[in-house]
Amino acid sequence: MGDPALSRRGFLAASAAAGLSMTALSGCGGDSDGGSSDGTTTIEWWNISTTQPTKDVWAGLARKFEAQNPKVKIKIVQLENDAYKSKMTALTASGKLPDIFHTWGGGVLKQQVDAGLVEDLSDRTKDWAETLLPVARQPYLLDEKLYGIPFDIGMIGFWYNKALFKKAGISAPPATWSAFLEAVTKLKSADVAPLALAGKEKWPGMYFWAYLAMRTAGAGALQKANEDKDFTAPGLVQAGEHLKDLVALEPFQKGFLGASYSGPTGQAATVGNGKAAMELMGQWAPVVQADAGKGLGDDLGFFPFPEVEGGQGAITEVFGGGGGHALRSGAPQAAVDFLKFFASEATDLELVKKTGVLPVVPGAESAIADPNIKAVHKELTAATGFQLYLDQAYAPALGQEVNDSVGALIAGSKSPEQVTESLTSVAKEEQ
Known part of the structure; x- marks a missing residue:
């Protein structure tokens, strides 16, 4: 899996080159289990959904999850694509990642995994994650272990x-x-x-x-x-x-x-x-x-x-990928529960209908109404080759x-x- 110390040094060098302030970021990530004196667990969720309607839809899903789980609070941190990548590089260098964070899988996720910072979800999600579309799960499988749960593919x-x-x-x-x-x-x-x-x-x-x-x-x-x-x-x-x-x-x-x-x-x-x-x-x-x-x-x-x-x-032969969520190593069970909620058929149907994502739950494609999204789905399902974003x-x-x-x-x-x-x-x- 590689030397975690070497991986962290690589990220430190990258963040230093980018001129990022580690002090400014020191309050982010999973410093604790998010527990409080009243038994409430706070989960920090970092994502890149900064545009509408996705921003409000995702906030609404967080509130829905909280209503179903009264002892859990979801703290949402949303950053634009490039700002997110820069801050995640710095957080990885510091050895602290958010409880739940956006990932595209591939080589970036592998370096975080090699540094020992990402939770292996293989056993904790086995009863439901294996039902998701295989092509959508592929970017998050490393050495046959699952480190992320997809919510989109395209x-x-x-x-x-x-x-x-x-x-x-x-x-x-x-x-x-x-x-x-x-x-x-x-x-x-x-x-x-x-x-x-x-x-x-x-x-x-x-x-x-x-x-x-x-x-x-x-x-x-x-x-x-x-x-x-x-x-x-x-x-x-x-x-x-x-x-x-x-x-x-x-x-x-x-x-x-x-x-x-x-x-x-x-x-x-x-x-x-x-x-x-x-x-x-x-x-x-x-x-x-x-x-x-x-x-x-x-x-x-x-x-x-x-x-x-x-x-x-x-x-x-198509080029693309999808979005997924990973967890920091040692994330609380509430974070796993949120990933299960986000990968449910009810949530996927809402995401397809309201935000235009392509489904990862089999059967949810019935909710695709936009003819252009149908066209993308058709090209994707007929693809003879696939390359993840470089x-x-x-x-x-x-x-x-x-x-x-x-x-x-x-x-x-x-x-x-x-x-x-x-x-x-x-x-x-x-x-």
Whole structure:
């Protein structure tokens, strides 16, 4: 499982590099069992559900759980994606995690597990967790032990404005990369920004390179590169070249390098307000578009990432992941009870109906009403290959380097070859 001391040193180095204040965070995490003199247990729940309606729905679920369990109080801490990652890195370095915390699984969770900070849920959840969808549980299984409970599963794809496509004379979503580039050119000719991108946050740009790598080199190439500590394979360099071709068309909205994802002038709002024709984003996109902007209603459509002609990958190989919850080591039984409540059919039906997540409880797909979410669900269930988000599948330093290097490529300061060389260098440092 690795040396916990080494793992903690790695996280300390990362948090120091990020300039984080450990003093400011010293009050967070599981310092005690959360008990009080009147027998009430307080559970701290950290999540990233900062946009509506999810924020209020989750708060309502916490209140419902408290009503069913009068001796338990849920303290909710909600942080935006990047702020959450930074603070969790610092908390991991300090050796203290929240009672319940959001996780995407993969390499980040593994480092927390290796540091001895995460509860093994295998036995404590066995009677109900094994009924959840296997593909949704997969990112949280490490050495055949379960360290997280999923609440969502999905994939990244293109969300597009049908009215803007029609304006540009695009009759159908592109199925090949060359057709996609042609669609970008048509949109620009129609005076429409083809794509919205949150360049400031880096991770949305990573999706382009990851998918292009899967399409050129095949679904297994990214996992093999990580295992071999070598990202310089021709297919991975070609992925960067394809992305460079897209960037050369200047497809993104004005000021994209300083744009956030969910802010009022960010990526989601740009699409939701009809200011750009497409974004490459996950199944949560319609909800965030509507919260940050006006939302597109019936004008919103979805299509999978196109096939790259001559590439090794298939259009049915998907990139994505889901959200889950893990517990700090030694978390009280009330925290396990909350995970069971959150993974119940009643809760999953409410999440599907009100927040647009894809179900993890078998049978809950009957609650999917949005045709676009149905389209995502159909693509996901027909998938012939699956790759977890790279900034979660890989160890934290390598995942961050993917985001940073691809961001530099998009900004024009790194070549496709330099991206793969940087990833290889960081991967070897982590050996």
